[in-house]
Amino acid sequence: MKLPVPEYIQKISPYVPGKPIEELEREYGISDSIKLASNENPLGPSPKALEALKTTLGSLNRYPDGSGFHLVRTIADTLKIPGEAIVLGNGSDDIIALLAKVFLAPGDEAILPTPSFLMYEISVRACGGAPVFVPLKSLSIDLEAMLDAVTSRTRMLFLCNPNNPTGAVIHRERFAEFLERLPTEMIVVIDEAYIEFVRDPDCLQGLAFVDSSPPVVVLRTFSKLYGLAGLRVGYGVMAPALAGFIHRVRQPFNVNTVAQAAAAAALSDAEFVEKTLDLVHKGLDDLYDALDRMGFKYFPTQSNFFMIDVERSADEVFEAMLRQGVIVRSMRSYGFPSYIRINAGLPGENRRFISALASVCNRSQAAPQGK
Numbered sequence: 573m574k575l576p577v578p579e580y581i582q583k584i585s586p587y588v589p590g591k592p593i594e595e596l597e598r599e600y601g602i603s604d605s606i607k608l609a610s611n612e613n614p615l616g617p618s619p620k621a622l623e624a625l626k627t628t629l630g631s632l633n634r635y636p637d638g639s640g641f642h643l644v645r646t647i648a649d650t651l652k653i654p655g656e657a658i659v660l661g662n663g664s665d666d667i668i669a670l671l672a673k674v675f676l677a678p679g680d681e682a683i684l685p686t687p688s689f690l691m692y693e694i695s696v697r698a699c700g701g702a703p704v705f706v707p708l709k710s711l712s713i714d715l716e717a718m719l720d721a722v723t724s725r726t727r728m729l730f731l732c733n734p735n736n737p738t739g740a741v742i743h744r745e746r747f748a749e750f751l752e753r754l755p756t757e758m759i760v761v762i763d764e765a766y767i768e769f770v771r772d773p774d775c776l777q778g779l780a781f782v783d784s785s786p787p788v789v790v791l792r793t794f795s796k797l798y799g800l801a802g803l804r805v806g807y808g809v810m811a812p813a814l815a816g817f818i819h820r821v822r823q824p825f826n827v828n829t830v831a832q833a834a835a836a837a838a839l840s841d842a843e844f845v846e847k848t849l850d851l852v853h854k855g856l857d858d859l860y861d862a863l864d865r866m867g868f869k870y871f872p873t874q875s876n877f878f879m880i881d882v883e884r885s886a887d888e889v890f891e892a893m894l895r896q897g898v899i900v901r902s903m904r905s906y907g908f909p910s911y912i913r914i915n916a917g918l919p920g921e922n923r924r925f926i927s928a929l930a931s932v933c934n935r936s937q938a939a940p941q942g943k
């Protein structure tokens with residue numbers, strides 16, 4: 573049957589998410605498995621968010637506040653920016669799609685780093701836009717090559733900082749110089765889904781550039797640091813004039829009542845944020861130590877996840893680890909056929925990952941000879 577689906581939609585490959593734990597356990601008939609595949613917060617949701625969420629349940633017969641008044645105010649106060657600069661989304665995925673919808677007409681070009689987050693390409697294609705891919709250089713976004721990719725049809729450029737899946741960051745000074753060399757009639761999107769985990773003091777923080785020319789849009793999310801991936805809340809920070817266009821095309825109730833209340837509470841939960849950052853940073857350092865002892869190479873990260881070279885088929889390692897109840901991500905589809913990506917988990921989860929990896933790859937967990 574021939575369906576009336578535009579050619580550009582037919583070209584989209586579906587997004588493949590990390591396997592949900594329940595699905596894996598059903599398929600493999602196991603229990604007690606752990607998931608380190610989707611960069612989620614291993615501590616669970618912020619306890620303050622859970623409290624706030626409960627207070628909204630009695631009003632679920634009403635539509636949400638479509639302006640997200642309280643959450644917008646909380647974000648604005650926390651980041652010291654005007655509320656008019658904030659657009660809430662059903663996850664930052666929602667904002668990515670809305671940006672493409674507003675700024676791309678069919679045939680317009682969007683420059684994307686590759687490999688990077690797959691939602692940029694999907695959203696660009698969904699509007700009939702033409703993705704222009706710029707490969708990473710030494711696993712970092714190649715700003716120079718991105719400049720070379722600019723044409724008269726370029727309308728958008730996406731940066732992911734830190735980049736998923738490599739964990740590399742862009743430096744502030746390098747970015748400032750890059751921005752000056754771009755044409756002004758386009759927009760630059762900086763996806764900061766993991767910015768709170770960064771330890772490098774020279775890392776670019778996009779908020780300082782929102783009023784630049786070309787305009788910069790910064791994306792943030794409650795899915796990672798704040799432990800609310802299941803609720804779906806993200807936001808974009810941009811010049812109010814741009815925000816006005818996004819408000820015209822977004823669904824009027826794109827962030828639900830429960831999510832708005834939980835996100836506002838999570839943002840104010842300093843204790844949970846600190847606990848998460850300590851856990852992630854210590855977990856990464858422990859994982860690096862263990863991998864060093866086993867002789868594995870990996871890319872140190874500025875995020876809560878990183879890539880490990882398993883020196884064999886990553887798909888096979890993924891499968892073998894699954895059978896031990898450890899869910900990781902194979903990086904084959906990202907162009908790294910011998911790499912897996914994991915996020916830092918709880919200390920026990922990290923230890924379980926290390927023993928599963930040692931057994932799957934026949935490595936000893938003791939220090940190699942001569943080290």
Ligand SMILES: *Cc1c(COP(=O)(O)O)cnc(C)c1O
Binds near residue numbers: 689732804805
């Ligand atoms: C996880 C992630 C997001 C967040 O998406 P949400 O829709 O907010 O859950 C955005 N960008 C990148 C690069 C991510 O890895």
